Amino acid sequence: MQQVAGIVPFTSIDFPGCLATVVFFQGCPLRCPFCHNPELQIFPGPAGQSWEEVMDFLKGRVKRLDGVVFSGGEPLMSAEIVEKAKAVKAHGFKLAIHTSGVYPERLREMLPFLDWVGLDIKAPWEKYDELCGRPDMVGQVQSSLKILVDSGIDFEARTTCDPRHLIPSDTLKIARDLNERGVKTYALQKYRTFDTDKNPPSVVDIEAFFEPENLSPVQKIYPNLICR
Ligand code: SF4
Numbered sequence: 630m631q632q633v634a635g636i637v638p639f640t641s642i643d644f645p646g647c648l649a650t651v652v653f654f655q656g657c658p659l660r661c662p663f664c665h666n667p668e669l670q671i672f673p674g675p676a677g678q679s680w681e682e683v684m685d686f687l688k689g690r691v692k693r694l695d696g697v698v699f700s701g702g703e704p705l706m707s708a709e710i711v712e713k714a715k716a717v718k719a720h721g722f723k724l725a726i727h728t729s730g731v732y733p734e735r736l737r738e739m740l741p742f743l744d745w746v747g748l749d750i751k752a753p754w755e756k757y758d759e760l761c762g763r764p765d766m767v768g769q770v771q772s773s774l775k776i777l778v779d780s781g782i783d784f785e786a787r788t789t790c791d792p793r794h795l796i797p798s799d800t801l802k803i804a805r806d807l808n809e810r811g812v813k814t815y816a817l818q819k820y821r822t823f824d825t826d827k828n829p830p831s832v833v834d835i836e837a838f839f840e841p842e843n844l845s846p847v848q849k850i851y852p853n854l855i856c857r
Pocket residue numbers: 657658659660661663664665666667669670701702703729761
């Protein structure tokens with residue numbers, strides 16, 4: 630049974646234009662070396678909130694909250710996510726999902742219920758195995774990209790700039806590829822260190838991705854590039 634690891638009751642930064650609640654689902658098939666939530670990778674995990682508790686919380690916020698974000702972990706890992714999406718939409722919420730894109734067919738199944746998608750593009754394709762910690766995921770991610778582009782749904786492709794695994798020119802390579810595939814919105818995210826990070830990169834190396842000489846070529850492809 631799909632597990633809820635926890636929720637963030639209110640956020641204004643995880644679903645563009647919406648005040649939302651984020652629901653984190655337990656379990657992820659990937660092992661990204663820069664993962665901020667490694668405790669969410671394992672499945673099953675420790676007992677979190679029940680789905681009934683989450684729905685009770687949401688029912689109390691109808692008309693006070695714009696939307697709900699399904700995040701993780703990987704929310705598309707379980708087929709049960711589709712029924713949860715229906716339940717959320719039935720209460721009038723907009724729905725977003727954060728996904729690694731490794732379950733393209735489930736993403737397709739979810740499309741009728743989704744208002745926005747944040748899709749991780751972890752690396753140029755030739756480095757994908759290293760950056761997602763599992764081989765042979767490229768085909769699935771590329772399928773998810775195509776499904777999203779073809780659907781016309783509002784979505785963002787985003788890359789976390791971890792200088793231990795990417796170099797600034799990787800972001801240009803990714804941007805060119807995404808642009809050719811018809812992706813309209815691209816975001817670069819600074820790698821953010823966290824308490825249990827045993828070997829954090831230097832701030833200088835993180836910031837290098839956002840220096841004008843590295844950022845400008847990407848902005849030529851994506852003039853509205855999002856940096857966060
Ligand atoms: S896809 Fe997300 S949750 Fe899964 S290992 Fe990578 S960063 Fe962590």
